Amino acid sequence: MESNFIEEANAWQRWLLRAVAGAPAQLQIMYGVAGERRLDERELSWLRGYEGAKPVRIGNAASGQVQLDVYGEVMDALYLARQKGLSADIEMWGVQREMIAHLAEIWDQPDDGIWEVRGGRKNFTHSKVMAWVAVDRAIRAAEEFDLDGPVEDWRKLRDTIHAQVCEQGFNKTRNCFVQSYGSEDVDAGLLMIALVGFLPASDERVRGTIAAIEEDLLQDGFVLRYRTDHAVDGLKGSEGAFLACSFWLADNYVLLGRLEDARRMFEKLVGLCNDVGLLSEEYDPHAKRQVGNFPQAFSHIALINTAYNLHRASGPAADRSREGETADAA
Numbered sequence: 001m002e003s004n005f006i007e008e009a010n011a012w013q014r015w016l017l018r019a020v021a022g023a024p025a026q027l028q029i030m031y032g033v034a035g036e037r038r039l040d041e042r043e044l045s046w047l048r049g050y051e052g053a054k055p056v057r058i059g060n061a062a063s064g065q066v067q068l069d070v071y072g073e074v075m076d077a078l079y080l081a082r083q084k085g086l087s088a089d090i091e092m093w094g095v096q097r098e099m100i101a102h103l104a105e106i107w108d109q110p111d112d113g114i115w116e117v118r119g120g121r122k123n124f125t126h127s128k129v130m131a132w133v134a135v136d137r138a139i140r141a142a143e144e145f146d147l148d149g150p151v152e153d154w155r156k157l158r159d160t161i162h163a164q165v166c167e168q169g170f171n172k173t174r175n176c177f178v179q180s181y182g183s184e185d186v187d188a189g190l191l192m193i194a195l196v197g198f199l200p201a202s203d204e205r206v207r208g209t210i211a212a213i214e215e216d217l218l219q220d221g222f223v224l225r226y227r228t229d230h231a232v233d234g235l236k237g238s239e240g241a242f243l244a245c246s247f248w249l250a251d252n253y254v255l256l257g258r259l260e261d262a263r264r265m266f267e268k269l270v271g272l273c274n275d276v277g278l279l280s281e282e283y284d285p286h287a288k289r290q291v292g293n294f295p296q297a298f299s300h301i302a303l304i305n306t307a308y309n310l311h312r313a314s315g316p317a318a319d320r321s322r323e324g325e326t327a328d329a330a
Helices: 003-020 069-083 090-106 125-144 151-168 188-195 204-217 243-256 259-270 297-311 316-321
Strands: 282-284 289-291
Touching: 003 069, 003 090, 069 090, 069 125, 090 125, 125 151, 125 188, 188 204, 188 243, 204 243, 243 259, 243 297, 243 316, 259 297, 297 316
Parallel strands: none
Antiparallel strands: 282 289
């Protein structure tokens, strides 16, 4: 990691310590730029949104949601940063241990999921996979950076989560992992299963999941987050294809050795950039325009990752997945 990126990573670590002070175990999915925890949502009924869209809201109710995946994302980010040269800050490690202790108490409960749905909490498969990631990265960090922790207990927890996901998050009839336990639907969050190393891309269950996503969620060559007509999000209307998810599919193609498919998808997505090279959150293939939050960091991070994945064999997908190294084959 170059020195300027190490400095940036250290700054983020310091910000995170400030943001979680007072409640280090109970991670929110978002905070204010100064670490504010309260982001109460209000509707401004007298305002018209872009092209008349309503309701106009300020704040974000998702700040009060339970999203298990954030534990995995934070633990993975810190683990990867340490691999690239970030110092193993003891205070931060203490906070991470508290996160895992809290996660051990709540991982098997329903949550609101990565897509911040408002249709009620479910046992979302992606959320459980990311809980597994959190514990897995705690184990790796302790072992690789000589950090203290109850590693044997964590190993048992990791195995328990893995076994439950493989049993309850997999639909044998469809031969794929599903959006939530007992569901027959897929969502694009399942594309992370191989990318985070839960199972290798070569596993038939992963291949079946990718095939189901291609069948159910591809729209004009782009990937939807999920089918909005199944009412899982509790909102009316439809949405465009989610650009980050389309990049995730390209990353899976790379891991599967489907390099031409990955390149075609990547080139199609890059072709959507506007005149200054920016992407939004979504793309409407019918109106032929970008829609949603603009510019969207999620889309650009995914673009950079896929570019690296296509450019070199040890790209972010291979680095992050450590394919098959720790994944239980159960």
